[in-house]
Amino acid sequence: MTDASMxxxxxxxxxxxxxxRTKKRNAAEKRFKAYGIVAILIGLFFLVVLAVSILRSGIxxxxxxxxxxEFVLTQEEFDAAESQVxxxxxxxxxxxxxxxxxxxxxxLTVAFDAAAIERLLGKPGSTIRExxxxxxxxxxxxxxxxxxxxxxxxxxxxxxxxxxxVVDSRFFEASDLDxxxxxxxxxxxxxxxxxxxxxxxxxxxDHPGGAGIGVSVIGSFFMMLVVLALSLPIGxxxxxxxxxxxxxxxxxxxxxxxxxxLAAVPSIVFGILGLAVFIQFxxxxxxxxxxxxxxxxxxxxxxxxxSTRASLKAVPPSIREAALGVGASKMxxxxxxxxxxxxxxxxxxxxxxxxxxLGETAPLLLIGMVGFIARAYPEGVVSGFIDPNSAMPAQIYxxxxxxxxxxxxxxxxGIIILLIFLLTMNIIAIILRRRFERRW
Amino acid sequence: MSVKLxxxxxxxxxxxxxxxxxRDNVQIAGSSTVLPYASIVAEAFGDNTDFPTPVVESxxxxxxxxxxxxxxxxxxxxxxxxSRAIRESEVAVCAENGVTDxxxxxxxxDGIVFASQQSGPAFTAFEPSDIFNAxxxxxxxxxxxxxxxxxxxxxxxxxxPSAEIAMFxxxxxxxxxxxxxxxxxxxxCEATGAMKAMIDGGMSEDDAEDAxxxxxxxxxxxxxxxxxxxxxxRIDANTNGIxxxxxxxYENNTDKLKVATMSxxxxxxxxxxxxxxxxxxxxxxxxKKAHIGVIPGLKEFAxxxxxxxxxxxxxxxxxxxxxxxxxxxxxQQMVADEKVMxxxx
Numbered sequence: 001m002t003d004a005s006m007x008x009x010x011x012x013x014x015x016x017x018x019x020x021r022t023k024k025r026n027a028a029e030k031r032f033k034a035y036g037i038v039a040i041l042i043g044l045f046f047l048v049v050l051a052v053s054i055l056r057s058g059i060x061x062x063x064x065x066x067x068x069x070e071f072v073l074t075q076e077e078f079d080a081a082e083s084q085v086x087x088x089x090x091x092x093x094x095x096x097x098x099x100x101x102x103x104x105x106x107x108l109t110v111a112f113d114a115a116a117i118e119r120l121l122g123k124p125g126s127t128i129r130e131x132x133x134x135x136x137x138x139x140x141x142x143x144x145x146x147x148x149x150x151x152x153x154x155x156x157x158x159x160x161x162x163x164x165x166v167v168d169s170r171f172f173e174a175s176d177l178d179x180x181x182x183x184x185x186x187x188x189x190x191x192x193x194x195x196x197x198x199x200x201x202x203x204x205x206d207h208p209g210g211a212g213i214g215v216s217v218i219g220s221f222f223m224m225l226v227v228l229a230l231s232l233p234i235g236x237x238x239x240x241x242x243x244x245x246x247x248x249x250x251x252x253x254x255x256x257x258x259x260x261x262l263a264a265v266p267s268i269v270f271g272i273l274g275l276a277v278f279i280q281f282x283x284x285x286x287x288x289x290x291x292x293x294x295x296x297x298x299x300x301x302x303x304x305x306x307s308t309r310a311s312l313k314a315v316p317p318s319i320r321e322a323a324l325g326v327g328a329s330k331m332x333x334x335x336x337x338x339x340x341x342x343x344x345x346x347x348x349x350x351x352x353x354x355x356x357x358l359g360e361t362a363p364l365l366l367i368g369m370v371g372f373i374a375r376a377y378p379e380g381v382v383s384g385f386i387d388p389n390s391a392m393p394a395q396i397y398x399x400x401x402x403x404x405x406x407x408x409x410x411x412x413x414g415i416i417i418l419l420i421f422l423l424t425m426n427i428i429a430i431i432l433r434r435r436f437e438r439r440w
Numbered sequence: 441m442s443v444k445l446x447x448x449x450x451x452x453x454x455x456x457x458x459x460x461x462x463r464d465n466v467q468i469a470g471s472s473t474v475l476p477y478a479s480i481v482a483e484a485f486g487d488n489t490d491f492p493t494p495v496v497e498s499x500x501x502x503x504x505x506x507x508x509x510x511x512x513x514x515x516x517x518x519x520x521x522x523s524r525a526i527r528e529s530e531v532a533v534c535a536e537n538g539v540t541d542x543x544x545x546x547x548x549x550d551g552i553v554f555a556s557q558q559s560g561p562a563f564t565a566f567e568p569s570d571i572f573n574a575x576x577x578x579x580x581x582x583x584x585x586x587x588x589x590x591x592x593x594x595x596x597x598x599x600x601p602s603a604e605i606a607m608f609x610x611x612x613x614x615x616x617x618x619x620x621x622x623x624x625x626x627x628x629c630e631a632t633g634a635m636k637a638m639i640d641g642g643m644s645e646d647d648a649e650d651a652x653x654x655x656x657x658x659x660x661x662x663x664x665x666x667x668x669x670x671x672x673x674r675i676d677a678n679t680n681g682i683x684x685x686x687x688x689x690y691e692n693n694t695d696k697l698k699v700a701t702m703s704x705x706x707x708x709x710x711x712x713x714x715x716x717x718x719x720x721x722x723x724x725x726x727x728k729k730a731h732i733g734v735i736p737g738l739k740e741f742a743x744x745x746x747x748x749x750x751x752x753x754x755x756x757x758x759x760x761x762x763x764x765x766x767x768x769x770x771x772q773q774m775v776a777d778e779k780v781m782x783x784x785x
């Protein structure tokens with residue numbers, strides 16, 4: 001503006017001297033940049049706080065204080081225990097006796113009565129029983145068992161329980177900690193990596209040591225199979241029709257608006273729908289991953305349809321016109337040219353939709369997948385779909401509600417595993433997009 | 441068209457698959473107070489018998505009984521857990537839907553305790569009247585029934601610490617709420633004389649009782665609809681907070697909570713069993729008799745639940761915090777005979 005020919009016009013400033021208005025504009029721009037940086041920093045701060053607190057609370061769940069002991073179970077002891085009503089308790093008592101014998105042999109100086117040892121143990125009975133029922137030939141042979149210690153012992157190793165906090169507890173006495181220390185010195189109590197947490201099943205509220213997330217991972221897996229098998233074909237077919245074939249009129253507009261609205265419907269609504277339609281009307285089994293998958297399909301469909309339509313739209317019309325121009329039918333155009341080009345976008349949308357469904361708890365509440373459910377691995381594919389099971393987020397929710405602090409830790413550990421799954425899925429989506437996406 | 445066809449084919453296949461494989465596990469839902477006990481029993485049942493582990497869901501006594509009363513058949517639950525006895529109205533709904541034969545099983549007792557932060561103000565002794573004065577909607581002040589304006593515990597009881605009132609009580613869908621109202625609020629209302637004043641003021645006895653149970657809505661008392669874990673989180677965040685917990689939950693969290701006596705009695709399994717501690721309630725589960733013999737393991741599970749080995753004084757349930765029922769033998773006999781409610785006792 002400050003051209004030589006405009007000398008007659010009063011000059012407000014030159015390129016080299018900065019006038020007040022420019023200063024103001026520059027300042028505004030600087031401020032805006034600063035706001036942006038602050039916003040990002042706040043976001044980052046919360047992300048770091050979240051990550052740190054999840055890791056700090058969850059990592060202890062991956063280790064477990066265990067009692068290791070080698071002992072011999074005789075046939076008589078086995079028969080006597082099997083004749084009891086509460087067989088697991090009988091095995092627990094056998095283990096306590098064997099441990100006492102071993103300690104006497106070692107010449108431990110700390111008092112170790114049966115009651116104290118019982119307080120240190122976290123329900124070892126069922127593990128021992130299962131082992132001998134599956135391997136009857138091991139009766140009479142020396143076998144080394146690694147059995148989870150009680151939640152308090154575990155907490156003592158992880159700093160959750162200290163000598164001060166056990167004072168009021170009915171489950172534990174301060175003197176028990178002396179015994180724990182002595183057993184740790186003797187190498188009987190060790191803190192091991194907790195494989196059972198990753199592969200195991202849910203456990204009763206009184207022994208968090210036996211709880212694992214493995215079975216609910218399988219539950220989630222079968223649900224995702226249902227979601228994938230239904231929502232991908234239905235979603236893609238619906239979007240191809242709407243995008244490529246459907247006439248533009250008020251009816252298709254209405255459908256479009258409704259699909260966008262469905263994407264915003266709270267997931268609990270789909271849960272109520274699932275309860276009414278799938279369980280009460282169609283009589284599908286309660287707590288089954290099949291029903292969970294159907295409900296989550298309803299929830300995922302709009303996401304997939306919207307992302308599929310977006311990626312179909314992104315394919316330039318020239319490609320369609322070229323195909324039609326050389327004589328392809330409309331369907332050939334779509335399936336030979338448009339769909340392959342849109343595939344990376346569709347896959348990305350599907351994976352993100354699945355990831356969303358994987359973390360969903362609310363609809364599962366209503367179809368009976370939240371509670372004490374994930375106890376046994378399904379015996380085959382059909383049983384995987386229809387036998388009662390839980391899902392990862394539902395399992396985490398259940399653990400978080402339990403009284404024992406050991407379960408709280410497990411809930412955080414479960415969150416870490418769930419996040420690993422979600423991150424993996426999102427990374428796959430990003431890689432697919434990066435490798436196959438075409439830009440025009 | 442082909443998509444539609446394959447979808448309906450899938451749905452049909454799914455339905456027929458389930459029709460072929462009958463449900464072989466017991467389905468339980470209901471009270472979140474009974475849930476821990478039921479899950480301990482369910483796990484032991486799965487570990488000790490050849491039946492599959494029952495499925496135990498939570499959700500509160502009322503919602504459990506509602507699902508229980510939906511009808512008879514495989515897609516309804518077999519057992520409802522409840523932290524209160526079933527109501528007449530619920531029995532009527534049940535009967536309407538064809539659930540007529542219900543076996544009521546009392547598993548034991550649970551104490552309701554008032555606990556606050558371990559390091560918070562010294563809330564160590566309460567009377568029902570204190571609780572009523574703190575959270576009742578209308579209280580007696582200087583001989584008049586007025587809207588509750590107390591903000592500090594020491595305003596009405598000099599023995600209590602000077603701390604802001606902040607109570608976290610169970611929401612209305614919990615069975616615990618009913619016991620809390622009946623054994624604490626109502627008793628407190630009578631003890632403070634508020635009830636008498638209300639009746640003298642022209643209210644009918646029923647109306648006065650209802651008025652006694654009204655809780656102030658100005659934020660000093662908060663309904664917790666979730667589990668005790670939520671109450672614990674609230675207490676953790678509020679030094680002055682006082683929460684209502686089940687005894688078992690408190691005993692699992694003694695490192696964070698300290699308990700207050702009620703009417704001078706400390707809540708322990710012993711004082712609750714003897715009836716000295718005033719705020720306790722029986723816990724139940726209800727069995728659908730029509731499902732016995734249809735759902736494998738249902739009767740066995742009911743019998744297993746209340747066997748001496750589990751629900752007895754030295755069983756795992758008592759260890760977790762259940763106050764075992766002195767009349768357990770009677771209940772065992774009742775379950776063995778499959779005696780339904782309403783039949784001659």
